[in-house]
Amino acid sequence: MAEALLLAPDEPSPVRHLRPDGSSPFVFTCDHADRLIPRRLGRLGLEETEIARHIGWDIGIWEVGLILAARFDAPLIGQGYSRLVIDCNRPPEVQSSIPEISESTVIPGNLHLSDHDRQRRQNEIFEPYHAVIADALEARRLAGRRTILVALHSFTPVFKDVPRPWEIGLLFHRDRRLADRLLPWLRHRHDIKTPVGENEPYAVSDETDYTIPVHGEGRGLPHVAVEIRQDLLLEPVGQRRWAGLFGDALTEALALMPTDGPP
Template sequence: MSAVAGIDAATAAPARLIAADEPPPYSIKNANGTSPFLLTCDHAGRRLPRALGNLGLDGRELERHIAWDIGAAEVTSHLAARLDAFAIAQTYSRLVVDCNRPLASPTLIATRSERTDIPGNANLTDAQRRQRVDEVFRPYHARIEAELDARRAAGRRTILVTVHSFTPAYLDVSRPWQAGILYHHDTRLAHALLHLIRAEGEWVVGDNEPYSVSDTSDYAIPVYGTQRGLANVELEIRQDLIADADGQAAWGERVAAWLLRAGADAGLI
């Protein structure tokens, strides 16, 4: 048996994936935020654990959307400050394990993304897959669950907002939207946002576009929104609009204002 990153070749037992001197799988902003909003950013980071090398990819590939949601982490930070909201962001690339996928999803650990093969994700053993789930996916979600449990025990209202970004084109097909409002079964906040943004007349906003939420393709909204009965929405912002600090600050301020107004319009705050 040949050695594989993160695996002891003699025993096939997983070594530690995240070394002691590497960052934890999530970071927290505004841990003591007092507002009802709770923000998650599942694809915030593009870091790879050293044990995985570069997954067989050219470094330029790791700067693309296949590795992370460009600009989403910074927008989330602006929202946390503007809304006085608790925010949690994933540290490691979605190519290690996608924290917005059910564990049974075939894209939990992608072997191909868009037109790019991911060599380091091919032919993983069950032990290697389990290691990524145990060291990245589970700690991130355990922290979210702990926060939600504490808020419920304290009788605090929670509005779940997940923050993502999307590419201006996908597989050579242009996307006309500047932002997208995604939802599952609970439409209260989503519909209020859609009505508000469209009434302003400045932005092309997608209604469950460029993606839609489902039990088989998503984790955060079905598990934390639907199953817990929380008001929720998934926000998508086009990446070219938030690729630099000015855009991130502007969209953070804009989206915060939308959330506050739409939350009030929907009777949630």
């Protein structure tokens, strides 16, 4: 008997790929773009208010990505199912890939999963998303195109009752080429009222991240992950402001990036 699929034929594809032929060196990714839940999973046993808050998705960042993609004519690849179904920025083998608890909320629909349940989420959501990113980056490499990977995220202003002081943070691990050209510019902006996070509100690691280690470091591409605080992105005016500000920083950094060496 054929195994039932997780996603029904009428449910949205996990992957959104905009401007695939965009002319920019930048490629934007958005691992936590939305908060869809496959019908077969019910609502994971959660109230809608839980799914709608930061544990379910990165509030406001997809809209920032749309503005940046249009400004630079850059590809934007996003994943629309909730990070509570499977976190597309975690290696699928780690426990937090399909969280049983997120912040302080127990996720009933993620308890006591079989290997088959886990594999289905990985096969139908995680793998297609990362395959689109990998294929896009490989096509650019084969075409000899310059590529700079920018992973877009947003973060909650308060986590486990601890307020976060940053408005924006840049995350990176082994390769700081792009971060070192963005940070000084962001730090000189007088309209950013807080310290600019450097590996804050958290640091990238091979265990807690996937997109930067695999697609950025793994391919030797200059890259950064950006985190913008969610309370600043609740309305279009804030989304435009922060997309503008970060986009200006990218423009400045691009002019300073060496174009020789590995693409």
